[in-house]
Amino acid sequence: MEIFYSILPELIRIVVCAVCGAVIVFGNALVMGYAERKLAGHIMLRPGPMEVGPHGIYQLVVDGLKLMGKQLVVPAKADPLLFRFAPLLAFAPVFVPLLVIPFSSKLQGFDLDIGLLVILALASINLLAVLIGGWSSNNKYSLFGAFRAVSQNVAYEIPMLLSLLSIIFMTNTFSLKAVVAAQSPVWFIVIQPLAFLIYLVSIVAETNRAPFDLPEAESELTAGFHTEYSGMSFSLFVLGEYANMFIVSSVATVFFLGGSSGIPLPYFEYSGIIWFMLKVYTLMFFLVWIRWTYPRTRFDQLMNFCWKYLIPFALVNLLITVVMVKLL
Amino acid sequence: MKSYFSELFTGAWSLILGLKVTIKALFSPIVTYQYPREKLVVTPNYRGHIDLVKDAETGAHKCITCGSCMRECPSDCIFLDGEKREGVKGKALTIFTLNFTKCSLCGACVEVCPTDALDYSNEYELAGFTREEFHYDLLKRVEERE
Numbered sequence: 355m356e357i358f359y360s361i362l363p364e365l366i367r368i369v370v371c372a373v374c375g376a377v378i379v380f381g382n383a384l385v386m387g388y389a390e391r392k393l394a395g396h397i398m399l400r401p402g403p404m405e406v407g408p409h410g411i412y413q414l415v416v417d418g419l420k421l422m423g424k425q426l427v428v429p430a431k432a433d434p435l436l437f438r439f440a441p442l443l444a445f446a447p448v449f450v451p452l453l454v455i456p457f458s459s460k461l462q463g464f465d466l467d468i469g470l471l472v473i474l475a476l477a478s479i480n481l482l483a484v485l486i487g488g489w490s491s492n493n494k495y496s497l498f499g500a501f502r503a504v505s506q507n508v509a510y511e512i513p514m515l516l517s518l519l520s521i522i523f524m525t526n527t528f529s530l531k532a533v534v535a536a537q538s539p540v541w542f543i544v545i546q547p548l549a550f551l552i553y554l555v556s557i558v559a560e561t562n563r564a565p566f567d568l569p570e571a572e573s574e575l576t577a578g579f580h581t582e583y584s585g586m587s588f589s590l591f592v593l594g595e596y597a598n599m600f601i602v603s604s605v606a607t608v609f610f611l612g613g614s615s616g617i618p619l620p621y622f623e624y625s626g627i628i629w630f631m632l633k634v635y636t637l638m639f640f641l642v643w644i645r646w647t648y649p650r651t652r653f654d655q656l657m658n659f660c661w662k663y664l665i666p667f668a669l670v671n672l673l674i675t676v677v678m679v680k681l682l
Numbered sequence: 683m684k685s686y687f688s689e690l691f692t693g694a695w696s697l698i699l700g701l702k703v704t705i706k707a708l709f710s711p712i713v714t715y716q717y718p719r720e721k722l723v724v725t726p727n728y729r730g731h732i733d734l735v736k737d738a739e740t741g742a743h744k745c746i747t748c749g750s751c752m753r754e755c756p757s758d759c760i761f762l763d764g765e766k767r768e769g770v771k772g773k774a775l776t777i778f779t780l781n782f783t784k785c786s787l788c789g790a791c792v793e794v795c796p797t798d799a800l801d802y803s804n805e806y807e808l809a810g811f812t813r814e815e816f817h818y819d820l821l822k823r824v825e826e827r828e
Binding site: 393395396397398399400401404643644646647648662663 | 686690697700701703704705707708709710711712713714716
């Protein structure tokens with residue numbers, strides 16, 4: 355019984371964190387789904403969703419209801435178990451990284467010493483889900499989408515890790531809270547602008563978004579790995595994608611934009627989340643902006659860019675960082 | 683080695699220019715019309731189905747019931763008939779129907795009309811549940827028109 359009382363606060367903490375994580379995942383998907391369509395519309399000089407509610411703000415709710423009402427079709431000769439399992443695998447792991455992200459100096463689920471490793475490890479499970487979904491669909495388009503997703507994500511994980519590693523060398527810690535604390539005078543974007551740029555390019559490829567959306571290239575592969583998915587199993591992939599966008603943008607905020615630091619507000623230990631969210635959504639706006647600006651790259655261009663430009667530059671940047679850390 | 687870096691810089695510069703184009707578009711006014719709520723003004727040159735012209739002076743149609751349009755029509759979609767009336771020179775028009783489901787919009791009837799009694803209407807919202815909705819009584823339409 356005493357053990358129970360000693361772990362009770364921790365249990366409550368876990369439950370509260372999980373609920374907050376779910377709220378963030380679903381709320382973020384609603385906001386980003388609407389913002390993406392609205393921004394896409396205005397960039398194309400049209401208004402975007404306008405019919406449901408004032409300026410179409412209930413469009414996503416209606417879409418969600420529609421997706422819930424749709425039949426989940428499993429194609430003939432598809433692997434039924436893996437086919438059902440893949441969307442869950444794409445969606446379930448996105449909650450955990452939210453637990454270690456420091457939204458403000460006190461709003462953090464758990465401050466792990468290996469916070470960054472947890473995020474990176476769980477973010478790459480999404481790739482496994484894409485591979486399983488594409489393979490089990492028994493469809494050429496899905497399989498090609500899955501191929502491309504794997505090769506692209508594996509390639510772009512390297513510059514992403516290298517650019518984060520140069521920050522890690524400077525801070526000597528994987529704990530996200532410590533990284534935020536380390537940039538109290540200047541944000542790391544000032545010291546490491548190249549690493550930030552490389553990270554920014556890599557996350558576009560990591561989240562499979564245009565101009566690197568080859569895994570779901572509509573014009574070539576109908577819908578890529580989620581061609582055969584309908585209803586909620588499709589929307590779980592989309593929810594996972596938006597949550598991943600949120601996570602990678604949060605990591606960029608923590609590592610380069612100073613986390614929750616900013617002009618102090620009342621109760622800053624908690625209200626720092628306002629600055630944090632502002633930075634995250636600015637980055638997400640940037641991701642949406644480039645999605646509706648650039649045409650899709652060809653696959654060899656994508657790979658050439660990674661192996662010939664991003665990785666050498668990231669390595670050189672890392673080398674310079676290491677030398678400078680040693681010297682200073 | 684030189685092209686390696688020059689490609690990088692020209693590429694990056696073109697990407698920035700692209701972003702400039704779209705951010706400008708993002709803040710410029712929209713150009714589309716929310717169709718059922720707002721409607722475009724249809725150009726007078728628009729060629730809808732044919733309609734009888736209303737004479738501005740007499741307030742009546744100008745058809746003399748010669749039947750040229752009916753004979754000219756390649757799709758056989760015009761039917762008209764008239765009768766002899768007291769005090770009216772020639773025949774008076776009693777019926778003028780257009781079966782628009784068969785019309786090929788060639789405009790031969792408008793060309794052939796000796797009195798310019800036919801013209802194109804500006805109707806473009808043509809949707810219906812039955813074919814009979816597109817059997818127009820043009821005589822009734824011209825009488826009802828302002």
